[in-house]
Amino acid sequence: MKINQNLAVSESGFLFNPGTGESFTVNPIGAEIIALFRKGMTQDQVIDSITDQYHVDRNTFEKDLQDFTGILKTYSLLKQDD
Amino acid sequence: MIKPTYTIGVTGLNAIDSPGPGIAVIRGLREAASFDVRIIGLAYETLEPGIYMHNLIDKTYLIPYPSTGTDALLDRLIYIQKQEKLDIIIPNFDAELYSFMKLESRLKDIGIHMFLPTFDQFEERHKVNLSKFGKKYGINVPEGIAINDPSEIYKHIDDLEFPMMIKGKWYDAYIAYNQDQARTYFNKIVAKWGLPVVLQKFVHGTEYNVTGLGDGEGNLIAAVPMRKQYITDKGKAWAGISIDDEELLELTRKFVRSTGWRGGFELELMKSGDGKYFLMEINPRIPAWVYLAVGVGQNIPEALSLLALGQKPTSFGSYDVGKLFIRYSWDMIVDRSEFQNFSLKGEV
Numbered sequence: 242m243k244i245n246q247n248l249a250v251s252e253s254g255f256l257f258n259p260g261t262g263e264s265f266t267v268n269p270i271g272a273e274i275i276a277l278f279r280k281g282m283t284q285d286q287v288i289d290s291i292t293d294q295y296h297v298d299r300n301t302f303e304k305d306l307q308d309f310t311g312i313l314k315t316y317s318l319l320k321q322d323d
Numbered sequence: 324m325i326k327p328t329y330t331i332g333v334t335g336l337n338a339i340d341s342p343g344p345g346i347a348v349i350r351g352l353r354e355a356a357s358f359d360v361r362i363i364g365l366a367y368e369t370l371e372p373g374i375y376m377h378n379l380i381d382k383t384y385l386i387p388y389p390s391t392g393t394d395a396l397l398d399r400l401i402y403i404q405k406q407e408k409l410d411i412i413i414p415n416f417d418a419e420l421y422s423f424m425k426l427e428s429r430l431k432d433i434g435i436h437m438f439l440p441t442f443d444q445f446e447e448r449h450k451v452n453l454s455k456f457g458k459k460y461g462i463n464v465p466e467g468i469a470i471n472d473p474s475e476i477y478k479h480i481d482d483l484e485f486p487m488m489i490k491g492k493w494y495d496a497y498i499a500y501n502q503d504q505a506r507t508y509f510n511k512i513v514a515k516w517g518l519p520v521v522l523q524k525f526v527h528g529t530e531y532n533v534t535g536l537g538d539g540e541g542n543l544i545a546a547v548p549m550r551k552q553y554i555t556d557k558g559k560a561w562a563g564i565s566i567d568d569e570e571l572l573e574l575t576r577k578f579v580r581s582t583g584w585r586g587g588f589e590l591e592l593m594k595s596g597d598g599k600y601f602l603m604e605i606n607p608r609i610p611a612w613v614y615l616a617v618g619v620g621q622n623i624p625e626a627l628s629l630l631a632l633g634q635k636p637t638s639f640g641s642y643d644v645g646k647l648f649i650r651y652s653w654d655m656i657v658d659r660s661e662f663q664n665f666s667l668k669g670e671v
Contacts, residue, residue: 247567249645259644261529261594262550262566 242310243320244278258318265316270295271309278319284310328359330407331628332435335415335611336366336373336383340652341494341557343371344415347614349379351624354617358628363407369666375657382407385669389422396422397429409435411631413624415608418493420445438539438631440586440607447582448605450490450521456605460581462574463601465593467523473509476502479522488523491516496558498525526603528595530554532563533575534610536623537584538630545623545639546575547616552647560612560650565619567644574600587613587627615648 249257254272256265267275270291277287288306292299313319331352335343345364352360364383366374374383384403387395403409412435414423423430424439431437440448447456450467457464465488468479479487480502489508490496493516499505505522512520535546548571553562575590587609593601609623616623619642626636665671 257645259567261568262531262552262564264564 242278242284244275244313245318245320248275248318250275250279256318258316261317263316265318274306274309275313326358328361329410329628329632330361330363332363332365332403332407332409332412333380333415334365334367334386334413334419336364336371336376336380337368338372338376340555341559342611342650344609344611344613346373346376346379347611347617348413348415348609348624349373350614351617351622352628353379355622355625355628357625361407363403363409365403365412369662372655374665374671375655375661383665383671385665389419393422393425397426400426400430400435401433404433404435411436411628413437413609413627413631414439417606417608420607436631436633438586438627440584440588444582444584445607448607450492450604451519453521453523453602453604457602460577462578463599465524465526465601465603467521469519469521470509471518471520473506476505476509476522483522483524486525488521488525490521490523492519492521523603526593526595526601528593528601530560531566531568531571531592531594531600532560532610532612533571533590533592534587534613534616534623535575535579535590536587536626536630537579537582538635539583539585541580541583543576543579543638544626544630544636545616545621546572547619547621547623547642548572548575549612549615549648553649562647562649563612563615564647565615565642565644570600574602578605586630587623612648612650615646616642618648619643619646 247259254267274287277290288303292302310319333345333349335345337343338346349362362380364373364380365386366383367388373380386399414420427437427439451469453464454467486498486500488496489499489505491512495512497508499508509520530551533546533548536544538544548566548568549563550566551560551563555561589606589610591604593603613623621639621642629636661671
């Protein structure tokens with residue numbers, strides 16, 4: 242997964258897509274996930290990182306992450322790897 | 324650096340809910356880096372708010388409506404020129420542009436410079452001709468047709484389908500969901516703006532606008548794209564944000580290059596669900612939201628004034644992305660005597 246390179250992300254979780262003018266807010270865990278994608282992590286690496294840090298089982302988080310990335314793709318904020 | 328002072332006449336002082344661009348243009352001129360200004364307002368109505376905004380406008384004159392003909396306008400402008408020695412006029416209404424274009428060389432003879440589209444450019448991009456325009460220049464334009472009788476609506480239902488846009492020659496646009504509504508809007512528009520009325524295929528999507536400036540030789544001097552963030556019931560942007568979209572900028576460059584556009588302009592576009600841009604309208608003048616362009620680093624009114632004076636301003640290379648404009652309304656307190664003076668004498 243690749244985060245839209247132009248996306249502006251604030252620490253507080255405010256996202257601005259300069260190409261479309263759309264803006265969004267995400268909660269702290271959403272902001273953290275986006276930051277991990279921006280570092281170039283794969284989906285599996287993101288799952289590892291979050292499940293290591295927080296008290297959440299892998300299956301539950303995997304499902305939640307799928308929902309979240311689905312929304313990000315809908316708004317063209319995230320693209321599937323080529 | 325010693326800056327020259329130019330006296331500039333500006334129309335479109337109706338800073339109302341569907342605002343004329345005048346006040347935004349004047350704000351840009353007042354912030355010009357290369358010159359100082361004395362601003363002369365040119366108003367059609369006694370209650371145009373700009374008339375009473377003395378912090379922005381030094382003096383305002385009433386001018387006759389375009390419908391009274393160019394002779395009446397020329398007489399009035401000759402009178403104003405004797406008093407004020409205008410260097411430039413920036414007309415800001417679609418409906419008055421034709422008159423000013425007709426008077427361009429005569430006004431130049433008395434020292435008033437303008438930088439307007441040519442007659443061909445003005446006509447070609449007209450709502451009535453937009454479909455042809457799109458085909459000629461390879462730009463996506465929703466299918467449309469100009470009609471002169473409401474009975475013609477029926478003939479175009481299969482091609483355009485409901486909902487369809489019903490648009491006035493100069494202003495106003497409505498979405499009609501059935502034939503009854505289409506007829507009602509047709510009559511409403513004819514009563515206000517006359518014939519023809521334009522039927523246009525409805526494109527569902529997000530509205531984007533670009534304001535820019537062409538030098539008349541195919542070069543784009545300025546271009547700032549904006550996404551409408553808040554839209555009034557009249558379809559006007561009450562808030563917007565500058566964006567960075569190469570496709571929009573390329574489309575704008577193509578428009579200016581292929582038409583050799585001369586002057587300020589606004590492109591109104593719709594981005595459909597599948598990400599395709601459709602050019603909905605080309606306004607042949609600076610838009611009311613132009614102060615966003617000034618605020619993000621492209622002072623279009625200043626550059627247009629320099630072009631009018633025969634200078635060659637360099638193209639703006641960039642602008643700040645992600646800056647918003649948020650419009651607001653504001654009640655001024657005006658003494659009755661001022662209103663009275665303007666109503667009786669036509670100047671204040």
